[in-house]
Amino acid sequence: MTQPPDTAPTADNRTGAAPAGAAADHVVLATEEDLLSVRHALRTATLTVGFGIVDQTRVVTAASELARNAYIHGGGGVLTIEYPTRHGEKGLRLTIRDDGPGIPDLDQAFVDGFTTGAGLGHGLGGARRLMDEFEVRTAPGAGTTVIATRWLPQ
Amino acid sequence: MGSSMNEEAARKAVAGAVRGRAEAIADRWVQLQMQQAALDTGVSESELREEADTLVAALLTGLDSGLPVDHIVDAHAELNRAVTEFSLRRARQGASPTHTSLAVLALKEALLQAVQQDTQEGNELFAAALLINRLLDVAGALSFETYVEGREEIIRRQSRQLLEVSTPVVRLWHRVLGVPLIRTLDTGRTQVVMENLLQAIQDQEATVAIIDITGVPTVDTAVAQHLMQTVNAVRLMGADCIISGIRPPIAQTIVQLGIDLSTIMTRATLSDALTEAIKLTAGPPVQPHTVTTR
Amino acid sequence: MSSRSSGVPILRLGDVLITGLLNELDDKAALAFTDELTERIVADSARGVLIDISRLEIIDSFVARTLMELTTMARLLGARVIVAGMRTPVAITLVELGIELVGVKTALNAEQGMAALGWHQSPQPPEGAHRDSTA
Numbered sequence: 001m002t003q004p005p006d007t008a009p010t011a012d013n014r015t016g017a018a019p020a021g022a023a024a025d026h027v028v029l030a031t032e033e034d035l036l037s038v039r040h041a042l043r044t045a046t047l048t049v050g051f052g053i054v055d056q057t058r059v060v061t062a063a064s065e066l067a068r069n070a071y072i073h074g075g076g077g078v079l080t081i082e083y084p085t086r087h088g089e090k091g092l093r094l095t096i097r098d099d100g101p102g103i104p105d106l107d108q109a110f111v112d113g114f115t116t117g118a119g120l121g122h123g124l125g126g127a128r129r130l131m132d133e134f135e136v137r138t139a140p141g142a143g144t145t146v147i148a149t150r151w152l153p154q
Numbered sequence: 155m156g157s158s159m160n161e162e163a164a165r166k167a168v169a170g171a172v173r174g175r176a177e178a179i180a181d182r183w184v185q186l187q188m189q190q191a192a193l194d195t196g197v198s199e200s201e202l203r204e205e206a207d208t209l210v211a212a213l214l215t216g217l218d219s220g221l222p223v224d225h226i227v228d229a230h231a232e233l234n235r236a237v238t239e240f241s242l243r244r245a246r247q248g249a250s251p252t253h254t255s256l257a258v259l260a261l262k263e264a265l266l267q268a269v270q271q272d273t274q275e276g277n278e279l280f281a282a283a284l285l286i287n288r289l290l291d292v293a294g295a296l297s298f299e300t301y302v303e304g305r306e307e308i309i310r311r312q313s314r315q316l317l318e319v320s321t322p323v324v325r326l327w328h329r330v331l332g333v334p335l336i337r338t339l340d341t342g343r344t345q346v347v348m349e350n351l352l353q354a355i356q357d358q359e360a361t362v363a364i365i366d367i368t369g370v371p372t373v374d375t376a377v378a379q380h381l382m383q384t385v386n387a388v389r390l391m392g393a394d395c396i397i398s399g400i401r402p403p404i405a406q407t408i409v410q411l412g413i414d415l416s417t418i419m420t421r422a423t424l425s426d427a428l429t430e431a432i433k434l435t436a437g438p439p440v441q442p443h444t445v446t447t448r
Numbered sequence: 449m450s451s452r453s454s455g456v457p458i459l460r461l462g463d464v465l466i467t468g469l470l471n472e473l474d475d476k477a478a479l480a481f482t483d484e485l486t487e488r489i490v491a492d493s494a495r496g497v498l499i500d501i502s503r504l505e506i507i508d509s510f511v512a513r514t515l516m517e518l519t520t521m522a523r524l525l526g527a528r529v530i531v532a533g534m535r536t537p538v539a540i541t542l543v544e545l546g547i548e549l550v551g552v553k554t555a556l557n558a559e560q561g562m563a564a565l566g567w568h569q570s571p572q573p574p575e576g577a578h579r580d581s582t583a
Contacts, residue, residue, distance in 0.1 A: 345540070349536070352539055359556055360556075361556065384543075386543045386548055387543045389554060390549060391539050392532060392533075392554040
């Protein structure tokens with residue numbers, strides 16, 4: 001099973017199927033209540049991978065920020081949870097996609113304090129600091145996709 | 155003579171040999187590795203055997219897949235995983251890189267011997283040998299790469315463990331904690347210090363934390379930022395934070411770099427900081443400590 | 449403008465209001481809670497507010513902003529706010545996120561928060577009551 005290069009940030013990352021007992025792979029972000037579902041899904045997912053309490057909190061918080069961004073700026077979206085492995089290391093990958101207006105100036109969006117909606121403007125830059133790998137694909141009018149991974153420390 | 159025809163025939167021959175003699179191949183491979191292992195400590199025989207069975211089985215499904223020979227090991231998930239795990243196990247158990255490479259070479263030998271059981275014909279054997287080489291050279295490369303990464307991972311883990319023990323949180327006074335920092339403060343260390351310190355604050359209901367930086371050689375912008383992060387986290391918990399051990403040259407650097415530590419309580423020495431901390435804890439919530447001695 | 453209640457209980461102890469946030473607070477409820485708390489501060493002439501957050505498993509930038517706004521509004525209405533009991537992982541995550549909770553006073557737990565608001569845990573009746581009895 002080869003992966004198309006655009007879904008695998010590292011060439012030899014393999015994304016496994018959800019382990020037994022894992023949370024739902026997808027959460028649709030259409031209402032404000034869905035933001036709570038995101039937290040629940042991520043809490044379960046971090047437990048499945050075996051993250052410690054600080055890492056659990058990092059991942060759930062990052063997901064909450066990103067989901068809120070997608071909900072407020074992107075007009076809703078979809079969160080996908082995956083369980084990649086990297087040479088025997090386990091990880092958790094979030095992909096949050098919206099079909100909103102996109103981010104015109106990505107560099108500026110990473111600057112703390114930059115905001116165009118509710119919140120503190122720490123969403124993107126802050127979430128990046130909470131994750132090990134962070135990638136944003138966006139273009140004006142083409143929506144925004146954020147892919148963020150945290151690896152389980154061994 | 156079409157080489158692809160040749161390759162196809164060779165692939166069939168090799169796959170046939172693996173299918174028919176899987177157990178013998180695994181046995182032979184384990185045996186060859188055991189001979190090599192005289193030089194090395196490492197993996198036990200039962201582990202070798204289990205590993206060999208898994209890898210030989212994966213090799214067969216890989217050969218049966220439609221993948222091109224040079225990509226089977228890379229692209230076939232099961233085989234890729236088997237090779238990766240094989241290499242990681244050696245890295246973790248401290249086997250040498252030589253031993254790890256020799257193990258892959260030994261598999262070539264075991265495979266070729268199995269093919270030899272089916273045919274003695276020179277051309278066919280030659281084609282099979284070429285195919286086995288192409289198939290397993292990728293495994294060799296992948297194995298070596300994984301081995302190196304595995305070793306690096308161990309080094310990272312060990313330095314993290316070293317970090318854990320080198321950042322002790324000590325109780326200096328009733329509700330006063332101290333953390334003596336040594337060497338520099340990078341992101342990883344900051345996380346460890348923060349986690350240990352905050353946990354200790356919560357467990358001991360401390361109201362003041364003193365971070366002593368006497369052992370930190372230089373304070374640049376990054377170190378200052380990490381210090382600020384730690385102080386902020388302590389404050390969020392509801393405790394005060396004092397930084398002590400700022401030597402004159404460090405004070406100079408801080409000013410020259412324009413780093414703003416004005417919101418942080420700082421003291422030159424640990425004892426100054428402790429005096430300040432005791433004053434802070436002398437507030438209403440603390441049980442009065444009796445001073446009268448007779 | 450809250451069309452529904454936040455469902456967060458607010459208790460009164462003397463001139464201090466005591467309340468706590470739960471994980472399940474969504475954005476609408478958080479806004480409703482802000483309205484309710486500020487109204488109670490005025491109605492009860494509260495001088496202090498203790499917000500216990502020891503049950504909160506995460507604080508994202510929205511909750512952080514709510515806490516800061518509450519503190520500022522309460523101050524405008526003459527009450528001090530103490531946010532008590534932040535969990536260790538939450539504090540670490542907040543600073544990594546880059547959030548500082550400007551102006552928000554914190555306490556390690558509810559007990560210390562109450563002490564900071566002038567309530568002392570002691571066997572004697574607190575404050576004026578003690579003095580009255582000796583008078």
